[in-house]
Amino acid sequence: MSGGTIIVCGNLTITSMNFNAGTFYINSGFSLNFHTGGVNMGNATIVNYGTVTATGNITMQPVTFYNAIATSTFTVSGQLTLNNSSLLVNNGSFSAGTLLIQTSSVPALCLGTNSQNSLGSLFNNSDNSISAPSGNACIYVSTQTYLNPASLSTSATLQLCQAPTSTIGGPGGVGAATVYTNCIACSASLPVELLNFDAQLINRKAELTWETETEINSAYFSVQRSQNGQDFTEIGQRVAAGNSSTLLNYQFTDKDPYYGVSYYRLKQVDIDGSYVLSSIRTVYNAPLELISVFPNPAEDNLNLIMDSPRNMDIQLALYDNLGRLIKSEKIPVKTGFYSVSMDISTLAQAIYRLKITTEVTDEQLEYIFIKK
Structure with a gap:
């Protein structure tokens, strides 16, 4: 296919295709299935109101894919690779065996509020490649997340749900996203709903404050500090409420922050040992x-x-x-x-x-x- 438009008003299966340019529209209630060993797409647009599946790998270079509404479903059994200026907008449900992001423009993955995203593995090679601009969005990773070397997101509304056996590594970081470990699914109840977390330098001391709206079986907060934003160590704890449905305020003072930039995060530990890492905050303590x-x-x-x-x-x-x-x-x-x-x-x-x-x-x- 080299140009033109295909409107899918039924259930279409494609077993062989060169997709060099053009547009696919998949209407609600209908499906498009790429039943091939691999599909390379370039200079194309896909607008999905129904279901799109691929039984092999898909490489987009570049492609704009809209999972347009909450009931839209996009499933790739193998690896989805986003190259060049490719953009995947998900307002519904998206899953892939592996997602490899190596785009030249950002975001590469834009997530709508309450969108569902399930991956076996996530490999990110582009800075701030994932965005959740309108509200909370979750990515579930069952096997591994590798961040090389970039930051994953500037969106504090992005939740990265790491399965109990999943690993997260690489020289990059998650940015403003929140990481949940021992996470069963994006829909699982979270032990603590953290409303805000703030860090300020006052009289050369780092004053950390945070608020929780609800807590379920929460044990304590570990306050962690880093000099490089990567390697964190605990500098103190605050006992959590255990179970609460009211607004609670917490405070911690670091009397000896690093000279230059200090990075802070919270590790909220549940009674059963599971924990959640907050997004990172910084303070600047001028050496002179x-x-x-x-x-x-x-x-x-x-x-x-x-x-x-x-x-x-x-x-x-x-x-x-x-x-x-x-x-x-x-x-x-x-x-x-x-x-x-x-x-x-x-x-x-x-x-x-x-x-x-x-x-x-x-x-x-x-x-x-x-x-x-």
Whole structure:
């Protein structure tokens, strides 16, 4: 097929086909079955109001597939591969033995509210490839999820339901999605309904707050922290309510967050040992705050006022507008507000860049000034 439109008003089975361009419309109550070893589709559109099945593998490069309504069903017994700018929109039920996402545009999979998605394996190679823009949507994975190397989603409404024997790995992360382990099905009751989870830096401490609307057999919340967003360790716990149908508020203070970015998540543990991981929140704890630099232009001295979280050494490096290092010195600073004066009287009149580094991170503060 190279162009044109096919409207399916019955039950159509295709055993051999080259699908290079064109449009399929499958009307409600009817079906389209690709009964082949494999189907390659390109530059095509499929709008499904009924049932579409494939007994082998399907490669879309690119294809736009609309599972248009809540009763629409799309089933692939083998592997579905989304390439190029392919897009699968599911408002109904979608299942596949394996879903491989390696698209050049995102999202590759757009999920409607309460849509059902069941996979044997999920392999994601595209950043933020799955979206649930309108409300809660769930993907059930029975065998494995591999995220390489990208983030799965920016949608906090996306739920990843990992079966008891399913594994999740790879250098990537789930992003804003919520992971449920020991999950029987997307329709299974969840032990805790988490309304919100927030993290803020207040007086150089990370203040974590969260609310639950309902809790069923909940044991405790494990508060976890990471410096890279991948490797988390527990820094504390809060006892959960067990069973509750009222709004409950929880709070935890991390008195010693990392300098730079700290990543936080909650591990809600049920009485039977099953657990759910929340989406990730971050706080930024500046290793050094540059409050003021004056005067500018400067003639003899450049004055710096800083706010330091601790006693430490800082490195001041001065560069000209060609990027050449002109002057460098190490200066001790004390906790709190601290002032430093830098002698620039011997410098030639020009524009200079001041770079400040600390001993606690590689992060740099920069300031441009004029020497008159």
